[in-house]
Amino acid sequence: MxxxxxxxxxxxxxxxxxxxxxxxxxxxxxxxxxxxxxxxxxxxxxxxxxxxxxxxxxxxxxxKPDLATIALLLVIIFVSLKLLNMLVQSVMFWFRLAWKIAFWGVLAGLALWMWTRGPEGVAQDVGHWAGVWGNEYEYWREREGQARVARSWQQPVRKAQRRGGWGT
Incomplete structure (x- = not known):
């Protein structure tokens, strides 16, 4: 033992x-x-x-403990910046991967759409959706014009209310 x-x-x-x-x-x-x-x-x-x-x-x-403290601080800053860089690189990797998957997925979807509908069907679908978009655009453009007219009519009323009356 x-x-x-x-x-x-x-x-x-x-x-x-x-x-x-x-x-x-x-x-x-x-x-x-x-x-x-x-x-x-x-x-x-x-x-x-x-x-x-x-x-x-x-x-x-x-x-010299002051130098040791400064050196330790610099090492900690260096390591933390390296870790932050690794984090940024990993986030950028996943963002780029998601972007590429979305891009190639849309491209594959368009190719599948062309394959199933054919060129004439795709042209017909695009024409239909362009008409729908044009109708919606005109509707909201007209609504915006009505809102401008209503706002221009309300401005004199608000100015008069701020002055304290209608004719004073």
Whole structure:
């Protein structure tokens, strides 16, 4: 039980420390016959380069909490703008998809209408609906003229009512 809790001293040679494990893995990856050797060297080189740039930056940020706060704020703003951009892109995707489905659906409906009615039937239907639209247009145009006449007749009455009487 002491071994599990970390209280016992390691006497057994079968239990190795993590430092020995790291050297074993390093010797395995850096072995000249290993096919992963170029990748391991590249990874080691990149980690060394990142360490030379990142550690001074992290040190200066941790020593000055104001910079850490500003950096955290900038990271939060950047992430929130990225999330907002993802949201906008997804909404635009669905809007474009709905628009394309509607467009191609109308086009397919028109093609089906042409297929079932034929060119003469389509011309007949269009003529009928143009007549219906023309009749409705004339009806509402006449109603609008009547409304203008009624409004022009009511204007002198309203002006007289505002003055306080009919003839004063």
């Amino acid at each position: 002491d071994l599990i809790q970390g209280l016992a001293q390691y006497q057994d040679s079968s239990v190795r420390s993590s430092a020995n494990d790291a050297t074993d893995w390093t010797s395995y990856f850096l072995d000249p016959s290993n096919p992963l050797r170029p990748w391991a060297y590249r990874l080691l080189s990149l980690s060394n380069t990142a360490r030379t740039y990142a550690f001074p930056l992290l040190t200066s940020i941790t020593q």
